[in-house]
Structure formats: C-alpha cells, structure tokens
Amino acid sequence: MARRKAPAPPPPAWPVEWYRFKLGTSEWRVLLSTPEHSPQLVDAEGYCQQSKSTIWLDATLPADRLADVAFHEKLHAVLFHFGIAKAQRWDDDAEERFISHLAPNLTAALASAGLLAMPPLPALPGAA
Numbered sequence: 508m509a510r511r512k513a514p515a516p517p518p519p520a521w522p523v524e525w526y527r528f529k530l531g532t533s534e535w536r537v538l539l540s541t542p543e544h545s546p547q548l549v550d551a552e553g554y555c556q557q558s559k560s561t562i563w564l565d566a567t568l569p570a571d572r573l574a575d576v577a578f579h580e581k582l583h584a585v586l587f588h589f590g591i592a593k594a595q596r597w598d599d600d601a602e603e604r605f606i607s608h609l610a611p612n613l614t615a616a617l618a619s620a621g622l623l624a625m626p627p628l629p630a631l632p633g634a635a
C-alpha cells in the first residue's frame with residue numbers, strides 16, 4: 508500500500524500578512540502586496556488604512572526601502588491612533604511633511620543603536 512502524500516499547503520496569495528503590532532489596545536496588521544494586486548499601492552509605496560488598522564506595503568520594494576516605508580507608515584498610524592495629527596490640526600500635507608522629516612532621522616538613530624530590527628519576511632506568492 509502506498510500512502511498518499513499529504514497535500515501541499517496552498518501557495519500564499521496577496522496580500523500576505525507580515526506582522527502585527529499594538530498601539531494602545533488596538534492591533535494593527537502590516538500587509539505586503541503589489542500595485543498589481545492592491546489598488547492602495549498603485550501610487551504609493553505604502554499606505555496607512557486607518558479605518559482598518561492596516562498598513563499596506565509594496566512587497567516589490569528592496570528590503571531596506573521596505574523597512575523605511577514600514578516605519579514611515581507606522582508613524583502615520585501612531586499620529587492617527589493617538590490623535591496627534593488632529594490635535595496639531597495638521598492636514599494631510601502637513602502630516603506628510605512632518606513624517607518625511609522625522610522618519611529618516613528617527614530610523615537612523617534607532618538603527619545606530621540596533622533598535623530597528625524587522626521580523627523576517629514571510630513566504631510571498633510566486634517566490635520559489
């Protein structure tokens with residue numbers, strides 16, 4: 508008798524969850540996808556979907572850029588979640604300018620202290 512092999516798990520499909528993080532008591536998801544599969548990413552390398560506590564990232568970015576964009580979008584999540592942008596009466600442009608100045612300097616400072624580790628990337632659709 509030949510035993511059947513267990514069926515292979517289905518290949519992952521876009522979007523792929525990379526990791527989750529908490530802001531206060533809210534849990535946020537970080538999803539990887541592509542512009543081809545997620546309209547949120549057609550004109551953006553990343554997108555902070557506040558209404559669903561979800562961050563979308565373009566999985567086709569190089570790893571170092573992906574980490575930078577993930578950090579940038581997490582800052583949007585923090586400003587939204589804790590009401591900081593609203594309290595400052597920032598419109599989207601003002602918030603973007605603030606984050607664009609803060610993110611690279613903060614990531615450099617954290618990275619210089621070894622505090623910017625990212626979880627390993629998950630298996631992605633189409634990857635061998």
Ligand SMILES: [Zn+2]
Pocket residue numbers: 579583603606
């Ligand atoms: Zn932004």
